[in-house]
Amino acid sequence: MAVNLRRLLPLQQMRASRRALASYLTLDGGRTLILAAIAFALMSLLTLAQTGRSATLGQELADLEVQRAVLLRERGDLSLQLAEAQAFRGIADRAAADGLRPATRDQLRYIDLSDADPTPIPLVTP
Template sequence: MAINTERLSSILRARERRLNIPHYLRLDGSRYLLALVLFLSLMSLVVLLQTGAVATQGYAISDLQAEKTVLMRERAQLQVREARAQSLTLIRQRAEQIGLRPLQPEQLRYLQISSDGR
Protein backbone atom coordinates (compact mmCIF):
# COMPACT_ATOMS: atom_id res chain seq x y z
CA MET A 1 0.00 0.00 0.00
CA ALA A 2 1.42 3.32 -1.06
CA ILE A 3 1.14 6.57 0.90
CA ASN A 4 0.48 9.72 -1.03
CA THR A 5 3.25 11.92 0.37
CA GLU A 6 2.40 14.85 -1.88
CA ARG A 7 -1.03 15.21 -0.33
CA LEU A 8 0.43 14.86 3.13
CA SER A 9 3.10 17.47 2.40
CA SER A 10 0.51 19.97 1.13
CA ILE A 11 -1.42 19.51 4.36
CA LEU A 12 1.77 20.10 6.33
CA ARG A 13 2.53 23.25 4.30
CA ALA A 14 -0.97 24.54 4.99
CA ARG A 15 -0.46 23.90 8.68
CA GLU A 16 2.85 25.79 8.59
CA ARG A 17 1.21 28.75 6.81
CA ARG A 18 -1.56 28.80 9.38
CA LEU A 19 0.96 28.84 12.17
CA ASN A 20 2.81 31.73 10.48
CA ILE A 21 -0.30 33.96 10.26
CA PRO A 22 0.61 35.89 13.42
CA HIS A 23 3.91 36.70 11.72
CA TYR A 24 2.01 38.33 8.86
CA LEU A 25 -0.20 40.24 11.21
CA ARG A 26 2.68 41.63 13.23
CA LEU A 27 3.14 45.30 12.53
CA ASP A 28 6.63 46.51 11.93
CA GLY A 29 7.66 50.06 11.00
CA SER A 30 6.59 49.91 7.35
CA ARG A 31 3.18 48.52 8.22
CA TYR A 32 2.66 51.26 10.80
CA LEU A 33 3.57 53.79 8.14
CA LEU A 34 1.16 52.17 5.67
CA ALA A 35 -1.62 52.18 8.28
CA LEU A 36 -0.91 55.84 9.03
CA VAL A 37 -1.00 56.77 5.33
CA LEU A 38 -4.27 54.87 4.90
CA PHE A 39 -5.79 56.60 7.94
CA LEU A 40 -4.69 60.04 6.76
CA SER A 41 -6.03 59.34 3.28
CA LEU A 42 -9.42 58.40 4.68
CA MET A 43 -9.48 61.49 6.88
CA SER A 44 -8.57 63.67 3.90
CA LEU A 45 -11.36 62.09 1.89
CA VAL A 46 -13.84 62.84 4.68
CA VAL A 47 -12.68 66.47 4.84
CA LEU A 48 -12.97 66.83 1.07
CA LEU A 49 -16.47 65.36 1.06
CA GLN A 50 -17.54 67.74 3.82
CA THR A 51 -16.02 70.70 2.02
CA GLY A 52 -17.83 69.73 -1.17
CA ALA A 53 -21.12 69.43 0.68
CA VAL A 54 -20.65 72.85 2.32
CA ALA A 55 -19.77 74.45 -1.03
CA THR A 56 -22.86 72.91 -2.65
CA GLN A 57 -25.07 74.21 0.14
CA GLY A 58 -23.43 77.63 -0.19
CA TYR A 59 -24.36 77.77 -3.87
CA ALA A 60 -27.90 76.68 -3.05
CA ILE A 61 -28.20 79.41 -0.40
CA SER A 62 -26.87 81.99 -2.84
CA ASP A 63 -29.44 80.94 -5.46
CA LEU A 64 -32.25 81.10 -2.90
CA GLN A 65 -31.19 84.58 -1.78
CA ALA A 66 -31.20 85.78 -5.39
CA GLU A 67 -34.67 84.29 -5.88
CA LYS A 68 -35.83 85.96 -2.64
CA THR A 69 -34.61 89.33 -3.92
CA VAL A 70 -36.49 88.88 -7.20
CA LEU A 71 -39.67 87.86 -5.39
CA MET A 72 -39.46 90.81 -2.99
CA ARG A 73 -39.12 93.21 -5.93
CA GLU A 74 -42.11 91.58 -7.61
CA ARG A 75 -44.10 91.87 -4.37
CA ALA A 76 -43.26 95.57 -4.12
CA GLN A 77 -44.38 96.12 -7.71
CA LEU A 78 -47.64 94.30 -7.02
CA GLN A 79 -48.24 96.43 -3.92
CA VAL A 80 -47.75 99.57 -6.02
CA ARG A 81 -50.22 98.26 -8.60
CA GLU A 82 -52.70 97.46 -5.85
CA ALA A 83 -52.38 100.96 -4.37
CA ARG A 84 -52.96 102.52 -7.79
CA ALA A 85 -55.97 100.27 -8.42
CA GLN A 86 -57.52 101.35 -5.11
CA SER A 87 -57.13 105.04 -5.91
CA LEU A 88 -60.53 106.79 -5.76
CA THR A 89 -59.79 109.02 -8.74
CA LEU A 90 -58.91 105.99 -10.86
CA ILE A 91 -62.06 104.19 -9.71
CA ARG A 92 -64.15 107.25 -10.63
CA GLN A 93 -62.52 107.45 -14.08
CA ARG A 94 -63.23 103.76 -14.75
CA ALA A 95 -66.82 104.13 -13.64
CA GLU A 96 -67.31 107.07 -16.02
CA GLN A 97 -65.75 105.08 -18.87
CA ILE A 98 -68.32 102.31 -18.51
CA GLY A 99 -71.21 104.77 -18.25
CA LEU A 100 -71.78 105.04 -14.52
CA ARG A 101 -72.39 108.44 -12.98
CA PRO A 102 -72.56 109.71 -9.42
CA LEU A 103 -75.78 109.39 -7.46
CA GLN A 104 -77.88 112.55 -7.40
CA PRO A 105 -79.72 113.56 -4.18
CA GLU A 106 -83.15 113.28 -5.84
CA GLN A 107 -82.39 109.63 -6.67
CA LEU A 108 -82.11 108.66 -3.01
CA ARG A 109 -84.95 106.65 -1.51
CA TYR A 110 -85.22 105.89 2.18
CA LEU A 111 -87.10 102.93 3.53
CA GLN A 112 -88.60 103.09 7.01
CA ILE A 113 -88.51 99.78 8.88
CA SER A 114 -90.58 99.52 11.97
CA SER A 115 -89.04 98.00 15.03
CA ASP A 116 -92.07 95.82 15.93
CA GLY A 117 -91.44 93.53 12.93
CA ARG A 118 -94.47 94.40 10.76
Protein backbone atom coordinates in the same frame (compact mmCIF):
# COMPACT_ATOMS: atom_id res chain seq x y z
CA MET B 1 5.88 28.27 7.68
CA ALA B 2 6.30 24.64 8.61
CA VAL B 3 3.39 22.26 8.63
CA ASN B 4 2.74 20.55 11.94
CA LEU B 5 1.64 16.99 11.30
CA ARG B 6 1.07 15.75 14.83
CA ARG B 7 -2.34 16.18 16.42
CA LEU B 8 -2.66 18.78 19.14
CA LEU B 9 -5.12 18.79 21.96
CA PRO B 10 -7.90 21.41 21.69
CA LEU B 11 -6.28 23.66 24.30
CA GLN B 12 -2.95 23.44 22.56
CA GLN B 13 -4.61 24.14 19.23
CA MET B 14 -6.14 27.33 20.65
CA ARG B 15 -2.78 28.49 22.01
CA ALA B 16 -1.10 27.80 18.70
CA SER B 17 -3.78 29.67 16.76
CA ARG B 18 -3.53 32.64 19.15
CA ARG B 19 0.23 32.81 18.62
CA ALA B 20 -0.24 32.62 14.88
CA LEU B 21 -2.92 35.32 14.96
CA ALA B 22 -0.80 37.61 17.11
CA SER B 23 2.13 37.29 14.73
CA TYR B 24 -0.18 37.85 11.77
CA LEU B 25 -1.62 41.06 13.22
CA THR B 26 1.73 42.50 14.26
CA LEU B 27 2.37 45.68 12.33
CA ASP B 28 5.84 46.18 10.98
CA GLY B 29 7.06 49.41 9.37
CA GLY B 30 5.55 48.79 5.93
CA ARG B 31 2.13 47.83 7.24
CA THR B 32 2.09 50.83 9.58
CA LEU B 33 2.92 53.13 6.68
CA ILE B 34 0.15 51.62 4.52
CA LEU B 35 -2.36 51.94 7.37
CA ALA B 36 -1.36 55.58 7.93
CA ALA B 37 -1.70 56.31 4.19
CA ILE B 38 -5.17 54.74 4.12
CA ALA B 39 -6.25 56.74 7.19
CA PHE B 40 -4.89 59.93 5.61
CA ALA B 41 -6.75 59.21 2.36
CA LEU B 42 -10.02 58.60 4.23
CA MET B 43 -9.65 61.84 6.19
CA SER B 44 -8.87 63.71 2.95
CA LEU B 45 -12.00 62.28 1.31
CA LEU B 46 -14.06 63.32 4.32
CA THR B 47 -12.63 66.85 4.17
CA LEU B 48 -13.31 67.09 0.44
CA ALA B 49 -16.88 65.91 0.93
CA GLN B 50 -17.49 68.47 3.67
CA THR B 51 -15.93 71.24 1.58
CA GLY B 52 -18.09 70.35 -1.40
CA ARG B 53 -21.21 70.26 0.74
CA SER B 54 -20.47 73.64 2.33
CA ALA B 55 -19.75 75.17 -1.09
CA THR B 56 -23.06 73.81 -2.40
CA LEU B 57 -24.94 75.18 0.61
CA GLY B 58 -23.23 78.55 0.20
CA GLN B 59 -24.29 78.73 -3.44
CA GLU B 60 -27.86 77.76 -2.54
CA LEU B 61 -27.89 80.46 0.15
CA ALA B 62 -26.66 83.08 -2.32
CA ASP B 63 -29.34 82.02 -4.83
CA LEU B 64 -32.03 82.26 -2.14
CA GLU B 65 -30.87 85.74 -1.15
CA VAL B 66 -31.08 86.87 -4.78
CA GLN B 67 -34.54 85.32 -5.07
CA ARG B 68 -35.59 87.06 -1.83
CA ALA B 69 -34.45 90.43 -3.18
CA VAL B 70 -36.39 89.85 -6.42
CA LEU B 71 -39.51 88.81 -4.50
CA LEU B 72 -39.29 91.83 -2.18
CA ARG B 73 -39.01 94.12 -5.21
CA GLU B 74 -41.99 92.37 -6.82
CA ARG B 75 -43.98 92.70 -3.59
CA GLY B 76 -43.32 96.43 -3.54
CA ASP B 77 -44.44 96.74 -7.15
CA LEU B 78 -47.61 94.77 -6.44
CA SER B 79 -48.36 96.88 -3.35
CA LEU B 80 -48.01 100.00 -5.47
CA GLN B 81 -50.32 98.54 -8.14
CA LEU B 82 -52.86 97.61 -5.45
CA ALA B 83 -52.76 101.09 -3.95
CA GLU B 84 -53.26 102.63 -7.38
CA ALA B 85 -56.11 100.23 -8.18
CA GLN B 86 -57.89 101.03 -4.92
CA ALA B 87 -57.54 104.79 -5.27
CA PHE B 88 -60.96 106.43 -5.62
CA ARG B 89 -59.90 108.58 -8.56
CA GLY B 90 -58.72 105.48 -10.47
CA ILE B 91 -61.94 103.61 -9.71
CA ALA B 92 -64.04 106.59 -10.84
CA ASP B 93 -62.02 106.91 -14.07
CA ARG B 94 -62.40 103.19 -14.87
CA ALA B 95 -66.15 103.34 -14.13
CA ALA B 96 -66.56 106.37 -16.42
CA ALA B 97 -64.59 104.56 -19.15
CA ASP B 98 -66.98 101.59 -18.82
CA GLY B 99 -70.00 103.90 -19.25
CA LEU B 100 -71.06 104.05 -15.59
CA ARG B 101 -72.07 107.29 -13.91
CA PRO B 102 -72.68 108.25 -10.27
CA ALA B 103 -76.09 107.50 -8.73
CA THR B 104 -78.52 110.38 -8.32
CA ARG B 105 -80.43 111.14 -5.11
CA ASP B 106 -83.67 109.65 -6.39
CA GLN B 107 -81.91 106.35 -7.15
CA LEU B 108 -80.67 105.91 -3.56
CA ARG B 109 -82.69 103.87 -1.02
CA TYR B 110 -81.93 103.83 2.70
CA ILE B 111 -83.07 101.13 5.12
CA ASP B 112 -83.41 101.78 8.85
CA LEU B 113 -82.10 98.76 10.78
CA SER B 114 -82.26 100.19 14.30
CA ASP B 115 -85.28 98.04 15.29
CA ALA B 116 -84.24 94.94 13.26
CA ASP B 117 -83.69 91.52 14.85
CA PRO B 118 -79.90 90.89 15.15
CA THR B 119 -80.17 87.09 14.74
CA PRO B 120 -79.00 85.88 11.34
CA ILE B 121 -81.43 84.15 9.02
CA PRO B 122 -80.03 80.98 7.41
CA LEU B 123 -80.06 81.07 3.63
CA VAL B 124 -80.22 77.30 3.18
CA THR B 125 -82.34 75.09 5.39
CA PRO B 126 -80.75 71.75 6.26
